[in-house]
Amino acid sequence: MKVAIIRFLGTNCEFDTQYAFEKIGAKVQLIWHEEREFEADLVVLPGGFSYGDYLRCAAIAKLAPAMQGVLKHAKKGGFILGICNGFQILLEAGLLKGAMKHNENLSFISKNQTLRVISNDNAFLKKLNKNELITLPIAHGEGNYYADEATLKYLEDKDLITLKYENNPNGSCDNIAGICDETRKIFGLMPHPERACEKLLGNDVGLKMFEGFLS
Amino acid sequence: MQVIVNVFLKNGVLDPQGKALEKALHSLNFSGVKEVRMAKQLKITLDENDTQKAKELVAKMCEELLVNSVIEDYEILL
Numbered sequence: 001m002k003v004a005i006i007r008f009l010g011t012n013c014e015f016d017t018q019y020a021f022e023k024i025g026a027k028v029q030l031i032w033h034e035e036r037e038f039e040a041d042l043v044v045l046p047g048g049f050s051y052g053d054y055l056r057c058a059a060i061a062k063l064a065p066a067m068q069g070v071l072k073h074a075k076k077g078g079f080i081l082g083i084c085n086g087f088q089i090l091l092e093a094g095l096l097k098g099a100m101k102h103n104e105n106l107s108f109i110s111k112n113q114t115l116r117v118i119s120n121d122n123a124f125l126k127k128l129n130k131n132e133l134i135t136l137p138i139a140h141g142e143g144n145y146y147a148d149e150a151t152l153k154y155l156e157d158k159d160l161i162t163l164k165y166e167n168n169p170n171g172s173c174d175n176i177a178g179i180c181d182e183t184r185k186i187f188g189l190m191p192h193p194e195r196a197c198e199k200l201l202g203n204d205v206g207l208k209m210f211e212g213f214l215s
Numbered sequence: 216m217q218v219i220v221n222v223f224l225k226n227g228v229l230d231p232q233g234k235a236l237e238k239a240l241h242s243l244n245f246s247g248v249k250e251v252r253m254a255k256q257l258k259i260t261l262d263e264n265d266t267q268k269a270k271e272l273v274a275k276m277c278e279e280l281l282v283n284s285v286i287e288d289y290e291i292l293l
């Protein structure tokens with residue numbers, strides 16, 4: 001599997017993501033934000049603070065030249081995974097529905113969270129069981145997912161909610177931590193699976209998630 | 216020409232920063248405060264003297280970058 005990880009100015013999780021995907025045998029290429037053309041089976045928008053999160057988180061990233069390649073990849077039906085700031089970019093670019101606001105308590109939250117697998121009818125979570133509880137770290141100041149009632153109903157009816165927080169840390173609508181699009185090819189989540197890929201560090205459930213893209 | 220743009224979270228979308236300020240004002244005994252909404256203000260200086268054209272240009276900027284229409288509304292002041 002070929003994975004392209006996009007590096008924007010301010011991205012800081014690209015190497016952890018590269019480490020995790022190489023660990024499961026994927027061929028990884030880091031793509032600079034100024035590159036428009038790249039080939040991959042899976043494009044990853046990693047965590048960080050693209051362009052300093054100026055204006056709104058991910059507002060400027062959506063205009064980067066590399067996003068043209070990401071949109072092209074989406075059109076072709078390729079897999080896209082957005083983690084944390086990457087999720088915010090997918091929302092800003094309109095590839096996923098909804099928007100992000102400041103955490104309800106206005107604090108930056110960095111800690112482990114218990115999550116429930118809501119839908120595993122997709123590549124990302126097929127190696128996990130529906131309703132399974134897993135733990136992943138979160139680290140964000142703007143992870144308060146917002147969607148209006150019609151959109152929430154749409155996500156629920158189409159089974160597009162992938163992960164929910166057991167104890168909502170940030171005020172997210174309906175406790176949502178991750179969603180996908182209707183094609184089940186584009187995924188966004190606020191927690192960091194790439195930081196949960198080593199047993200030595202206490203948790204490797206992230207590998208199971210990434211392995212879903214292999215076949 | 217200088218154009219002011221105010222960007223607010225839409226009515227009905229909980230504004231965490233506004234809420235925090237509202238509580239802080241209540242704790243200072245400003246009990247008459249019913250709600251605080253926090254806005255972003257942008258001052259844009261344009262090389263344009265036609266008011267209508269300036270307004271249209273800034274509206275386009277709002278749609279394309281400055282505002283996230285899922286959660287935000289804006290007003291343009293000339």
